Every structure is written in structure tokens, then in C-alpha cells.
Amino acid sequence: MPDPFPHLHVASGYSLQYGASHPHTLVERAVEQEMDTLALTDRDGTYGAVKFAKACLSGGVRPVLGVDLAHLPTQATDVRRTRTPVRGGAFRDPRLPRVTFLAAAGGPGGGRAGWAAVCRLVSATHLSGERGTPVLDLDLLARELAGPLGAGQLVVLLGPGSEVGAAATRRRDDLAEAALARWRALVPAENLLVELVSHRLPGSRSGGGWGPGTTPHAARMAGVARRAGLGTILSNAVRYADRRDAPTIDVLDAARRLVALGSADLRHIGPDAFRGNAEGFLKSGKQMQEVAEEIARTAGLGDPAREARQLLARTRAVADRCALDPRADLGLGEVHFPEFTLSGEGASADVLLRARCEGAIGDRYGSAPRQRIWKRLDDELETIRTLGYASYFLTVGDVTDLIREMGVRCAARGSGAGSLVNYLLGISGVDPIRHGLLMERFLSPLRRALPDIDVDVESARRLEVYTAILDQYGGERCVCVSMMDTYRVRHAVRDVGAALGMPPGETDAIAKAFPHIRARDARAALRELPELRASGLGEERLDLMFGLVERLDGLPRHIAVHPCGVLLSDATLLDRTPVEASYAGFPMSQFDKDDVEDLGLLKLDVLGIRMQSSMAHALAEIQRVDDVVVDLDDEEQVPFDDPATYAMISAAKTLGVFQIESPGQRELVGKSGIESFEDIITDISLFRPGPVKSDMITPYLEAKQGWKAPVYLHDDLRPILGQTRGVVVFHEQVIEMIARFARVSYAEADERRRALGDVEGMAETRLWFFPRALAHGYPLRVVEDVWKVLEAFASFGFCKAHAAAFALPTYQSAWLKAHWPAHFIAGLLTHDPGMYPKRLILDDARQLGIAVLGLDVNTSEQTYVVEKLPSPVVEPAETPYGIRLALAEVKGINEGEVERVVAARPYHSLTDFWHRARVSRPIAERLVLAGGFDSVYGIGTSSEGVGRRGRVTRRDLLLQVAELDRHARAVERAGRGRGLAGRRPTAAGGSAPGSRARTVADQAAVRNSSDPLEREAAPSTERHALADQGVWARAAAQSRATAAPRPVTSVQLALDLGDEPGEGEVSGLPELSPQERMNAELEILGLDASRHVVETYATFLRQLGTTRSSELLQRRSKSELLVAGVKVATQTPPIRSGRRVIFLTLDDSTGPVDATFFEDAQGPYAATVFHSWLLVVRGELRRTGHRGVSLRATGCWALPELFALWQSHGAGEAGIEAVRAAMAVVPAGFGVEEPERRRVLVHSSGFRMSPYSDIKPAGEETKDVARKLWHRSPGSAG
Structure with missing residues (x-):
């Protein structure tokens, strides 16, 4: 028999750090108990509402939707509040009253109006107060209820956390009745109810036996409601689905309140945060009936059984009034198109779309034959007309036009590149006819899925683009999509x-x-x-x-704006989704990308791509430095058949190039030999989990290199598979094969391709395919062979349109590197788009003969810039260009300081700089140590000048900074004493000049070490011990010990402040050594600009017999050797076996070295790979093409530890023997043992992968964590 009890106050995990169960778990629990109605009333928002409604739809449960909001008190409250400490020492009061609002389905306008009222109320609450702490003002509520939606659309529940509940806790019936009177003035009596909750608590310290959650408290609230003539309902204030989840609540409460479990602060913070027992779960109707009877007996208002039945009946009646239809009321399955009239044109959307497309044919295709183009355009426009999507395409076209008018680079990605309409509107830059792309893979008349067009823009200007789009379409019709950060x-x-x-x-x-x-x-x-x-x-x-x-x-932790999603809809958008402000101030839906698709809201993904910013920076530098204007989208300037570009790609010189710079991609392009744009498309498609799993790469490479002849199962497959040498790589090829053999449209063929992704669909498609193929004359053997290919590859291919869209910026970035390498690398360094740290990109510049120019206060800009070198070109440069390091790289410098440094140039001395640039003392010291004043004082950059007397050194300048700061403090103190203000600005990351915080020159401790780089870097910004920080302390100590007197200078104040510091004076201190300079660069800039880190260990590595990257091609395949270098990247991508593999990239100053650790080598060495940054690796050499090599690693050691061992044995042959002996010992705990069986994730497509791989299945995203010194992928520790 169905359970008639409906829970009307339920918090899921989307009540951030309050509820402990996912919405679908709550629904599953309700289904188990045969409940037919269930509410979701999350705190502060409706974040989980769509997922909950979908789960209810699947489980046959009627959803009730609402929200639990805090509001400002309407009466004077007890001043003795319990306050909870939060980060930073501030306090917050957790005892604001809370009220639950339910969307009414029985009011005017039905459930849709009730849901709209909840959405509007939540939006108003969030947008009227402080971000992240929504608090409802009852005056605001009055305005909302008096608006078009009306008061009858909401049912209000006043529970234990409300002002009525607080008054009941204090046993102040008069206050409770006054609070009810105020609410009755706002809400119709039939929509205002008192919520009774009893978790059968023994009482609380704040209320004796009358605290919230106790039965006496619920009984008192029932009495207050009866005297006021208001109805009551019963709830369990559910926070978790099952009693066993109660400990999770304890952790969430502690995390939310920032106190430890068992803390007195946690026990006294209020009724809603201390569970007291494990009763707050989704109880059965029978259990709730017992609670109702217990409350009725305690209230003593009549026959307990009769009162309990009436209470349960009223609860049921409210549930019936508020039960929503997910389709009719929420709009699940509907589609809401943008209002085309916003684009400023009055014609029919379909007519105007055709006119725009036809008008663009001449620009796109010139004098080319038009018949095929017209046929394709007619077909696509008919599909768009049938589906009603014309206004969407026009709106997206207007958005891309808007972006380009702003001067922002813009390119489409995804399957939308397969649409001729998108190409003609300028949304996509890839010609679908030229590259054999299919519209049906993107949009089909047989598929009602919403179109999904992704647009790439410059990452540096993404927020500017968002602002322009929101301004163009307005916050009532356009908002950002959100995303939920989960535990x-x-x-x-x-x-x-x-x-x-x-x-x-x-x-x-x-x-x-x-x-x-x-x-x-x-x-x-x-x-x-x-x-x-x-x-x-x-x-x-x-x-x-x-x-x-x-x-x-x-479980959700907090909400954030999605990095790319923008909703484009009509004027009713805010009736279907609540909105709040993102951290950056953008209006943001409370629903994620999956929710908005379920609601039929059309989403445009505007992705900020750092490579687009890098290329824009490169183009700007080309124009600034060389007065040449390059248009990457002009095929006459950047032809797709450029020999230099393909030669560079085939040689695997692709560091920094979009999509093809990873170790695996460099290996693949080196093996395949890229000769055309189509080859780039194929290469990008092959390097995906599906093709890797189904082993498409090996047969393709064998045919591409001529090792084996391409195999075509039938001549009809030659035009379909010719580009990929008989191997099925693209989804589009599968579609064409099915269409050709079954004689069906591409639209139907794509539906059949999609069905191949699961076992049941595979079987149905086989029964459908064979009769049709045989009926069209294909031999049974051929049909069987073709079916085997379809069966093997259909679920593992890659969308060719997606690859073609990626291939365009791949080729453009490669062209820039081949023809304008200095300008391109300056863009890379400024916008950091790739997987490698900047120090490796700088090293790549050196390999290309580009000079790396040091930091200079007179020439460095905020970004990396290109400079033409004087003639003759100074070594090591082999090109007429150099790249100047950026001021923004200085540790702790803020944007304002950079702007002041640039605006006040040129500087003639450090004193001049100090007075006019007005940076903080730590920043001035870092600029000195990083060489920013070397050109001003003629400080040499080679070791020849080190220690020479009679010249100013960096140590002298550090002393002068200290003197300037001392004098500035004296002036400030004197000014304050006479009522004068003269504070210098405080820098982010450093103290103000007048503060007593420790600075570089104040560090007294000097660390003595045999290894100048002995402290290995930890993977956190707080511990960048890449450089021996002793250089800072030594410079300061020596400066203080030998400080010379300064000449007297006048001060333009009538104050006796002593001497003002003069220009830099020679103290006799030696200049920093090359090693100390490098250490300072690493600490301050995160870059070893003057010399490579590995040079510190050159003698040791030479004696150890390591092989350098530049020498690997000369070694025999399968030979065992040692390599050493700086770790620049780790990855753990999926492989065919489903096992975990670690890819490691080192840099040894002559180029990158790639090493692969399979599971047999990970046991003893994985910790070293992930947690050390200077490494020695042993491995077997593998050839990966005519210009590619990598190592199959068999061991790994921390270079500083081996170096220290070598030094401890005399830094000679005895030391090398000791090192080799240490390397021969397997680390403790990792003997020869059978590895433990490991878990493998098997997806519905059959793809197997390690749960610790970087690349996730479609729909699951991983976030890269930026590292200044090395790239560490999501699957890597450290």
C-alpha cells in the first residue's frame, strides 16, 4: 500500500554543506518507502531542483519544490547571541530566522506560476544583498508578493527556525503571536502554515526541555497556531536520506561553521546546526505518524489520535496543493528560443537567415561551382526551419559578429563546424564542404537535441566579451550558466x-x-x-x-560561474531559473549546463582560450616591431600548404603549438609525418581515448608510412576511408558507411551510429543493417566484414567537425612558430596556454636562436615583448630578435605597481626609480636581485665582472633600497607627528615601506649548504625553495656590515630627518655569482633566465654518464641510458589496457626528454617522480619516428640527493661509485612482488581506463592546476 505521508521540508546536498544526500538518493529512498510525493526545499537556492524533478519523474514521485531562506528579524532579538568565529577573526550570527517557501500548484496560473514565484523570490533575495549570504528583507518579500505573480503562488511554512519557533523556545507566546500577525499581513491565511518538527531531542541548553527539535517545542508551536487560527503541518526537517548518514552531517556542520567536532561553539550555535541525534532522516509514514501522535499528546489539545490524523491530513492536503508536473510546470523537455527581435530586424527569422547565408556565398566561395553549395544550403535551412532554430542561429551569428567588432579573435569548435550555415554566418571558419563534414552529426531533423555551438575567444578578454553579450541582450534574457564545485x-x-x-x-x-x-x-x-x-x-x-x-x-561545496556557458532565451527566462551574482558580478543561473539543457534553455559556450590570446599577442607584436599586419584567417597570407610549417610539425618541434605539444602528440606527429591540413585533422582525432583504446593508430601509421597497403573491404569505401588509409577514425565515416550500405539518409544513419554505443542498441542495429545491405546487392561476406568494423569502431571514433575546428588554430599557431617564432613565443609566455612551464618555453626559444633578454625597469613591459637586437647579433642569438622578460613575473608585484613603473620611465638611478615609481620595498629589492637595474648601472651579466672593485653591484643596490626605505619611514613618522600624510602605497604580496615586516634585506639567517639547490621545491606557492634563499640573507648581511656613509642631501621639509640617501655607492662587496643570480631568478621570476638549472650539476652528470636530449638520436634503439633534468610535466593518460601509466617530461637545457613509467616501474619510483623536481631517470631508449625518441623508464632518483652523496665522497670517482651503488638498491618496501590487482573503470562504450587517469569520459571535466615551474596533471599527486 502506498505511503501517504509527504515530507515537505527536505534539504539535499545542494543545501551547501548542510544536507548530506544527493537528490536522486532522497527520491530512491522515497520510492523504497512507496511514497508518492516528496519535497525539495534546499537552503538559499534551488540548485538541485532540476535533478530532483528528473529523479521524481523517473521514480513516479510527485515533486514539491521550494526554498528555505533566512530573513531579517522583524522584532527585537535577544542581544546575547551565540557568534561563530570565521576565517580572518570576524564573527557571524547564525541565528537569523529561516522560513520555507513552497511553489503552489493550485493558485492562479497553476504550478508554472508557483515555480516562477519561487524563482523570482530567490533571485530577488540573492541580488539584493551580499553575495553568498542571501538574506530576505520582508519589505522585499512584500513587493514580490504584490507583483504580477501574486501572494497566492507561494505557501509559507514557519518552522522551528522561524521567529515563531524562536519565541516558542523562549516560551514567549506573545512574541510568537506577534510574529504570526506580521506574516498574516503579508501572506493569505490559507497559504500560511506552522511547521511542527520533533526529532525527539531531550532538550537543548538554550531552551531547557523546550528547545527546537523537542516534542514540547513542537507542541507549543501547535498551540500558538491554533490560537491564531492557522493550520499546521508535520515535517521532519530532513537533512539526510538514511540514519547512517548522520556522521556526515557532523562533518558538514563543523566545516560550515569552521569549528571542530565536539566544540562548544558547535553545540551552541543554534537548532539548525547540531543534530543531537540521528532522527533527521527521511522517515517512513508510520514513523511520522508516531511523531504526530507524540506531539498531539504533549499539546493536550484534544483526542491525540484524532489530532494526529488531522495533522497528517493537513500535511497531505498541502502536498496535493503544491505537487508539480515536471513537464508542464517546470518545462522539462520544452525549448525556449531567443527572441530574434532583439537582433534589431523585423523580418521572419527563417527568411532573414536564408538571406544572410545566400549573401555570404560569394564571399566564401568566390567563383567556385555553386550547385553542390546551394543543395547543401537548402537541406540545412530546411532542417533548421523544421526544428524552429532559425532565431538561435541568427543570435549566435550576431554574437560572433559582436565579438569580432570588439577586435577579439573568435573561432567555433565542436560539431557545429560541420554546418554550412555556421560557415556562411561567420560563426565557424572551417569549410564543411571542403573537408567533408556533415551537418547531421551536429543537427538532425530526427533528433530533438538542442544545438550546441561553442565559440572560442581570447581568454584575456573573455570577461569583456561576457559583458558585451549581457549588455546586448539584457539580464532578463541572457545570464551565465553555473557549475557546482563538489567534494x-x-x-x-x-x-x-x-x-x-x-x-x-x-x-x-x-x-x-x-x-x-x-x-x-x-x-x-x-x-x-x-x-x-x-x-x-x-x-x-x-x-x-x-x-x-x-x-x-x-556533495556540493559551492557554486561558481561556468567557465564558458551563456544562456540566450526570451523574456520569461527568470521565471524558469533563479539568478544570483557570480564572484565577478555576472548574473548567473543557479542551474548547471545539464539542468539548463533539460529545461530547454539554449546555451552558447563562449570559451576563453589562451592560445587565441597568445596568437593575438603575437600578431600585435609583429605589427608593433616589424610594421607588418598579418591576418591569420586570410588564406592568401597564411596558406594551408606552407612547407615550412609542415616541416616543423613533422620534426616534432611543436612545443607551444595548440593541441600537438604533449609528449604523446609529438610522438604521433613525428611518426605520421604531417603533410597537409587533413593530416592535422586526422592526427587530432587519433589522439583521443576512443581511437587509442580501439587501436586505430597502428594500422593508420602502417598505411601512412607505406609499411602496409590500405585495406578497403569494398570499393564503395574508398571515397569514404581514403583520407585515413582504410581506417575508420571519424564519426562522419561511420555515418557515411551506414548511409551507403543501407541506402538511408545521413540523419537516419547518425541515429543508428548513436545506437551502437550500448549493447542493446548494437543488437537492434545489426538486425536492421543486414537486411538492408544485402537487399542492395552487397555480398554477405562483405556485409559481415563491414559490420565488424562498425561494431569495433563506431563508439570509439571522433567527430571530424570537432577535429577540423581544432585543426585551424593548430595550423595557425604552428605557422606563427615557423615564421615568427620570437613573436609567437612572447605570446605563449604572456598568456601561458600550454601544458609546459614558462622556463621550458624560454629554453625552446634559446634552442631556436632567440635571445632571452633580462628584466629591465626601463624596457620591460607588463607582458613579454619582442625587441630587435642591435647588429652584430650577440650570442647565443641567431635571429635578429630577443624576448624581454615581463615585469608581471616579479613575485608579489601588482598591476598598479607595474603601471606606475612603466608610466614614469625612463629612470636614471635607483633613487629616481624609488621616488617616481613608488613601489614597495620588497618589490624594489626583488627588481634589484632579478637584474632590473643592471643596465642602469652597467652591472655585467657574465662572470668576468663578478667581484671587480670600483663598480656598483646588486648588493650595493640592496643596501641603497634599505637606506631609502629607512629614510621614507623617518619622513612618514615626522609627517604624522605634524599632522602630515605621506604614506607610500602598499604592494600586494609585500609590506608597505613604513611597516616593520621582514623583507629580503632584513633576513638575518644564513643557510650553509654544500648544494646550492639543496632545498627541493614543494608543489605550493608558499614554499618555492627552488633557489637557495641564503643569497638574499648573505647579500643583506654583507651590505649591512660594510655600509659606507652617504653624502648629505637636502630635504624639502622643515624637519631634521638626517641625510637623504644619495646614488648607489660602491661598498666593495662582490657581485652575485652566476649561481646566486640564477637562484634569485628562480625565486623572484620562477624562471632560470640567465643560466639553466642543470648547469649547476654539469660536472657530476658528466661523470655519471648521463645522455643529453640533443644526443639521444645518436643512441641505438633499446640501449639503456641515464638522463637528467628539470621536471616540466607529468601526465597519467588512459591507455588501452586500462592500467595506469605516467608520462614524464624533463628539460636538460638541450631540449625535452620524454620518459614513460609503466606499472612495473611505478612502485619504487612514483613518489620520486611526483614529489621531486630535479630528476635522474634510467630507461631503455625507444624510437618514435625518424626524429622522435623516448625512454621506457626503469628507475628514477632525486638529483640533489645523488649530488649530495657524490660530494660527501669527495666529488670524484669514489663518489660516482657510491652513487651507482645507491641507484642499484630497490627502495625499501618494494621488492620483487606480484602487483596487487587494481580497479579498472569500464564505461558503457566498453572503454577501459584507470580511475587515476587524467582524461575523463565525455561530460566529466578535470581542472588543471597551474604550476609556475612544472605542469602537474590532475592524475598526478603533489
């Missing part, structure tokens, strides 16, 4: 550790030990990942922590 293992470890009272340092170290994986995989990772097995984190004392960590998996 993964690192977040979960930190919050659980804090809740358990663990030391922050220990918690942080544990979190950083994990790769970026799901929280639910924490304990499995401890068993399976060798770097974690060696960490000691599997101790029994940590079992409780990891158990709680896994409970938090996937």
Missing part, C-alpha cells in the same frame, strides 16, 4: 581533518599527497597507488578520517 578527495581531507581537530599542516600534507580523484576512491588509492603506499597514510589512526572523507564524495 573531491583533497577538499574532503581538508574539511574532515579540520573537523577532527587535526593540525592544519598535517591535514594539508595528507591532502596534497593525493591526485585529484573522487573522494570515494581515497582508501582504494592508498592501496593501489605506490606513491601513497610509501607515504604511511594507511595507518589505522587515519581510518576514521578516510571513512568520513569517502562519505563526502560528490
Whole structure:
């Protein structure tokens, strides 16, 4: 028998850090208990509403939707408030009253109007107050209820957390009745109800036996409601689906309140944050009936059984009034198009779309034959007309026009590149006819899926583009899409550790030990990942922590704006989605990209692509430096058959080039030999999980290189598979094969291709395909062979339109590197678009003969810029260009300081700079140490001038900065004493000149070390110990010890402040050594600009017998050798076997070295790979094409440790023997043992992958964490 009880106050995990269950889990629990109605009333928003409604639709449960909002008190409150400490020492009051609003389905306009009222109320609450802390003002509520939607669209529940509940806690019936009177003035009596909740708590310290959650408290509220003539309903204030989830609530409460479990602060912060027991779960109707009877007995208002039945009946009646139809009321499955009239034209959208497309044919195709073009255009326009999408295409076209009018680079990506209409509108720059792309892969009359057009813009101007789009279409019709940041293992470890009272340092170290994986995989990772097995984190004392960590998996933490999604809709948009402000101030839907698609809201993805910014920067530098205007989109200027570009790609010299710079891609382009734009399209498609899994690469390469002849199962396949040498690579090829053999349209063929992605669809398609192919005369053997190909490759191919859209910026970036390398690399360094750190990009510039010009206060700009070198060109440059380091790279400098430095130039001295640039002391010191004043004082950059007397040194300038700062403080103190203001600006990342904070020159400790780089860098910005910081302290100590007197100068104040510092004076201190200069560069700039880090170890590495990158091609394949260098990247991509593989890239100053660690080598060495940055790697050489090599790694050691061991044995042959002996020993705990069986994820398509791989299945995104010194992929620890 169905359970008639409906829970009307339920919080899911989308009540951020308050609820403990996902919406679908709550619905599943309700279905198990045979409930037919369930509410979701999350706190502060409706973030989970769409997912909840879909789950209800699938489970046959009627959804009730609402929101739980805090509001400003309407009466004087007790001044003795419990306040909770938060970060930064501030306090916040958690006891604001809260009220639940339900969307009414029975009011005027039905459920759709009720849902619209909830959306509008939530939006108004968020947009009227402080971001992140929505608080409803009842005056605002009155205005909303008096508006067009009306008061009858909302049902209001006043529960234990309301002012009525607070008055009941204090046993002040008079205050409770006054609060009810105020609410009755706002809300019709039939829509105002008192919510009774009893978790059968024994009482609370704040209210004795009358605290919220107790039965006496609920009974008192029932009495107040009866005297006021208001109805009551029963709820359980649900926060979790199952009683076993209660411990998760404890952790969430502690994390939200920033206090430890068991803390007095947590116990006294109010009724809604301390669970007291485990009763706040989704109880059955029978359990709730017992609660109702208990409340009725305690209230003593009549027959308890009768009162309980009436209470349950009223609760049921409210549920019936508020139950929504997900399709009719929320609009699931509908489509809402943009209002085309906003584009400023009055014609029919279909007519205007045709006119615009036809008018563009001449520009796009010139005098080319038109018959095929016209036929394709007619077909596409008919599909668009049938689906009603004309206004969407016109709107997107207007958006791309708007972007280009702003001077922002813009390009389409995704399957939309297969549309001729998109090409003619200028949305896409790829000709679909020329490259054999199909509209049906993007949009089909047989498929009602919404079109999804992605537009790439310059990342540096993405927010500017967002602003322009929102201004153009207005906040009523255009908002950003949101995304929910959920608990993964690192977040979960930190919050659980804090809740358990663990030391922050220990918690942080544990979190950083994990790769970026799901929280639910924490304990499995401890068993399976060798770097974690060696960490000691599997101790029994940590079992409780990891158990709680896994409970938090996937629960939402906070909302953020989606990095690219923009909604384009009509004037009713805000009736279907609540809106709040993003951190940057953009209006943002509370729904994510999947939710908005379910609601039929058309989304345009405007992605900020750093490569587009890099190319724009390069083009600007070409015009500035060389007075040449290059248009990358002009095929006459940038032809697609440029020999130099393809020669560079085939030689795998593609560091920094879009899409083809990773170790795997460089190996692939080196093997395949790229000769055309079509080859680039194929290469990009092959380097995807599907093609890798189904082994498309090997047969393609064999045919491409002529090692084997292409195999065509039938002559009809030659035109379809000719480009890929008989191998099925693209989805479009599968569509064409099905269409050709079954004689169906591309639209139907694509539907059949999509069905091949699961077992049931595969079987149905086989029964459909065979009769049709045989009926058209194909032999059974051929049909069977073709079917095997379809069966094997259909679910693993890649969309050719997507690859073609990627191939365009790939080719353009490669062309720039081949013809304007200095300008291109300046763009790379400024916008950092690739997977490698800037120091490797700079090293690549050196390999190309481009001079790296040091930091200079008179010539460096905020960005990296190109300079023409004087003739004759100074070595090592082999081109007439150099790249000047950017001021923005200086550690701690802010944008304002950079602007002041640039605006006040030129500078004639450090004193001149100090007075006019007005930077903080730490920034001035860093500029000195990084060489920013070398050109001003003629300080040499080679070791020949080091230590020469009679010249100003960087140490002298450091002393002068200290003197200038001392004098500035004296002036400031004197000015304050006489009522004068004279403070210099404070820099971000550094103290103001008048502060007493420790600065570089104040560091007294001098670290003595045999290894100048002994402190290895940790993967955090707080511990950049790449350089021996002793150079800073030594420079300061020597400067103070030998400071010379300064000449007296006048001060333009009637104050006796002593001498003003003069110009830099020679103190006799030696100049920084080359090693010290490099260390300073690493610490301040994150770059080793003057010399390579590995040069420090040159003698040792030569004695050890390491091979340099430039020498690898001369070595025999399969020979064992040692390489050494700076770690620049780690990756853990998926491979065919489903096992975990680690790709490591080192830089040794002559080029990159790629090494691969398979599982047999990871056990002893994975921790070293991830947690050290200077490495020695042993491995077997592998040839990867005529210009490519890599290592199959068999060992890995930290270079500084080996270096120290060598030095401790005399830095000679004895030291080398000691090092080799140490390298021969397998690290403790990793003997010869059978590896433990590991988990493998198998997706519905059959694709197998390690749960610790970087690349996730479609629809799951990973976030790259930027690293200044090396790239560390999401699958990597550290």
C-alpha cells in the first residue's frame, strides 16, 4: 500500500554543506518507502531542483519544490547571541530566522506560476544583498508578493527556525503571536502554515526541555497556531536520506561553521546546526505518524489520535496543493528560443537567415561551382526551419559578429563546424564542404537535441566579451550558466581533518599527497597507488578520517560561474531559473549546463582560450616591431600548404603549438609525418581515448608510412576511408558507411551510429543493417566484414567537425612558430596556454636562436615583448630578435605597481626609480636581485665582472633600497607627528615601506649548504625553495656590515630627518655569482633566465654518464641510458589496457626528454617522480619516428640527493661509485612482488581506463592546476 505521508521540508546536498544526500538518493529512498510525493526545499537556492524533478519523474514521485531562506528579524532579538568565529577573526550570527517557501500548484496560473514565484523570490533575495549570504528583507518579500505573480503562488511554512519557533523556545507566546500577525499581513491565511518538527531531542541548553527539535517545542508551536487560527503541518526537517548518514552531517556542520567536532561553539550555535541525534532522516509514514501522535499528546489539545490524523491530513492536503508536473510546470523537455527581435530586424527569422547565408556565398566561395553549395544550403535551412532554430542561429551569428567588432579573435569548435550555415554566418571558419563534414552529426531533423555551438575567444578578454553579450541582450534574457564545485578527495581531507581537530599542516600534507580523484576512491588509492603506499597514510589512526572523507564524495561545496556557458532565451527566462551574482558580478543561473539543457534553455559556450590570446599577442607584436599586419584567417597570407610549417610539425618541434605539444602528440606527429591540413585533422582525432583504446593508430601509421597497403573491404569505401588509409577514425565515416550500405539518409544513419554505443542498441542495429545491405546487392561476406568494423569502431571514433575546428588554430599557431617564432613565443609566455612551464618555453626559444633578454625597469613591459637586437647579433642569438622578460613575473608585484613603473620611465638611478615609481620595498629589492637595474648601472651579466672593485653591484643596490626605505619611514613618522600624510602605497604580496615586516634585506639567517639547490621545491606557492634563499640573507648581511656613509642631501621639509640617501655607492662587496643570480631568478621570476638549472650539476652528470636530449638520436634503439633534468610535466593518460601509466617530461637545457613509467616501474619510483623536481631517470631508449625518441623508464632518483652523496665522497670517482651503488638498491618496501590487482573503470562504450587517469569520459571535466615551474596533471599527486 502506498505511503501517504509527504515530507515537505527536505534539504539535499545542494543545501551547501548542510544536507548530506544527493537528490536522486532522497527520491530512491522515497520510492523504497512507496511514497508518492516528496519535497525539495534546499537552503538559499534551488540548485538541485532540476535533478530532483528528473529523479521524481523517473521514480513516479510527485515533486514539491521550494526554498528555505533566512530573513531579517522583524522584532527585537535577544542581544546575547551565540557568534561563530570565521576565517580572518570576524564573527557571524547564525541565528537569523529561516522560513520555507513552497511553489503552489493550485493558485492562479497553476504550478508554472508557483515555480516562477519561487524563482523570482530567490533571485530577488540573492541580488539584493551580499553575495553568498542571501538574506530576505520582508519589505522585499512584500513587493514580490504584490507583483504580477501574486501572494497566492507561494505557501509559507514557519518552522522551528522561524521567529515563531524562536519565541516558542523562549516560551514567549506573545512574541510568537506577534510574529504570526506580521506574516498574516503579508501572506493569505490559507497559504500560511506552522511547521511542527520533533526529532525527539531531550532538550537543548538554550531552551531547557523546550528547545527546537523537542516534542514540547513542537507542541507549543501547535498551540500558538491554533490560537491564531492557522493550520499546521508535520515535517521532519530532513537533512539526510538514511540514519547512517548522520556522521556526515557532523562533518558538514563543523566545516560550515569552521569549528571542530565536539566544540562548544558547535553545540551552541543554534537548532539548525547540531543534530543531537540521528532522527533527521527521511522517515517512513508510520514513523511520522508516531511523531504526530507524540506531539498531539504533549499539546493536550484534544483526542491525540484524532489530532494526529488531522495533522497528517493537513500535511497531505498541502502536498496535493503544491505537487508539480515536471513537464508542464517546470518545462522539462520544452525549448525556449531567443527572441530574434532583439537582433534589431523585423523580418521572419527563417527568411532573414536564408538571406544572410545566400549573401555570404560569394564571399566564401568566390567563383567556385555553386550547385553542390546551394543543395547543401537548402537541406540545412530546411532542417533548421523544421526544428524552429532559425532565431538561435541568427543570435549566435550576431554574437560572433559582436565579438569580432570588439577586435577579439573568435573561432567555433565542436560539431557545429560541420554546418554550412555556421560557415556562411561567420560563426565557424572551417569549410564543411571542403573537408567533408556533415551537418547531421551536429543537427538532425530526427533528433530533438538542442544545438550546441561553442565559440572560442581570447581568454584575456573573455570577461569583456561576457559583458558585451549581457549588455546586448539584457539580464532578463541572457545570464551565465553555473557549475557546482563538489567534494573531491583533497577538499574532503581538508574539511574532515579540520573537523577532527587535526593540525592544519598535517591535514594539508595528507591532502596534497593525493591526485585529484573522487573522494570515494581515497582508501582504494592508498592501496593501489605506490606513491601513497610509501607515504604511511594507511595507518589505522587515519581510518576514521578516510571513512568520513569517502562519505563526502560528490556533495556540493559551492557554486561558481561556468567557465564558458551563456544562456540566450526570451523574456520569461527568470521565471524558469533563479539568478544570483557570480564572484565577478555576472548574473548567473543557479542551474548547471545539464539542468539548463533539460529545461530547454539554449546555451552558447563562449570559451576563453589562451592560445587565441597568445596568437593575438603575437600578431600585435609583429605589427608593433616589424610594421607588418598579418591576418591569420586570410588564406592568401597564411596558406594551408606552407612547407615550412609542415616541416616543423613533422620534426616534432611543436612545443607551444595548440593541441600537438604533449609528449604523446609529438610522438604521433613525428611518426605520421604531417603533410597537409587533413593530416592535422586526422592526427587530432587519433589522439583521443576512443581511437587509442580501439587501436586505430597502428594500422593508420602502417598505411601512412607505406609499411602496409590500405585495406578497403569494398570499393564503395574508398571515397569514404581514403583520407585515413582504410581506417575508420571519424564519426562522419561511420555515418557515411551506414548511409551507403543501407541506402538511408545521413540523419537516419547518425541515429543508428548513436545506437551502437550500448549493447542493446548494437543488437537492434545489426538486425536492421543486414537486411538492408544485402537487399542492395552487397555480398554477405562483405556485409559481415563491414559490420565488424562498425561494431569495433563506431563508439570509439571522433567527430571530424570537432577535429577540423581544432585543426585551424593548430595550423595557425604552428605557422606563427615557423615564421615568427620570437613573436609567437612572447605570446605563449604572456598568456601561458600550454601544458609546459614558462622556463621550458624560454629554453625552446634559446634552442631556436632567440635571445632571452633580462628584466629591465626601463624596457620591460607588463607582458613579454619582442625587441630587435642591435647588429652584430650577440650570442647565443641567431635571429635578429630577443624576448624581454615581463615585469608581471616579479613575485608579489601588482598591476598598479607595474603601471606606475612603466608610466614614469625612463629612470636614471635607483633613487629616481624609488621616488617616481613608488613601489614597495620588497618589490624594489626583488627588481634589484632579478637584474632590473643592471643596465642602469652597467652591472655585467657574465662572470668576468663578478667581484671587480670600483663598480656598483646588486648588493650595493640592496643596501641603497634599505637606506631609502629607512629614510621614507623617518619622513612618514615626522609627517604624522605634524599632522602630515605621506604614506607610500602598499604592494600586494609585500609590506608597505613604513611597516616593520621582514623583507629580503632584513633576513638575518644564513643557510650553509654544500648544494646550492639543496632545498627541493614543494608543489605550493608558499614554499618555492627552488633557489637557495641564503643569497638574499648573505647579500643583506654583507651590505649591512660594510655600509659606507652617504653624502648629505637636502630635504624639502622643515624637519631634521638626517641625510637623504644619495646614488648607489660602491661598498666593495662582490657581485652575485652566476649561481646566486640564477637562484634569485628562480625565486623572484620562477624562471632560470640567465643560466639553466642543470648547469649547476654539469660536472657530476658528466661523470655519471648521463645522455643529453640533443644526443639521444645518436643512441641505438633499446640501449639503456641515464638522463637528467628539470621536471616540466607529468601526465597519467588512459591507455588501452586500462592500467595506469605516467608520462614524464624533463628539460636538460638541450631540449625535452620524454620518459614513460609503466606499472612495473611505478612502485619504487612514483613518489620520486611526483614529489621531486630535479630528476635522474634510467630507461631503455625507444624510437618514435625518424626524429622522435623516448625512454621506457626503469628507475628514477632525486638529483640533489645523488649530488649530495657524490660530494660527501669527495666529488670524484669514489663518489660516482657510491652513487651507482645507491641507484642499484630497490627502495625499501618494494621488492620483487606480484602487483596487487587494481580497479579498472569500464564505461558503457566498453572503454577501459584507470580511475587515476587524467582524461575523463565525455561530460566529466578535470581542472588543471597551474604550476609556475612544472605542469602537474590532475592524475598526478603533489
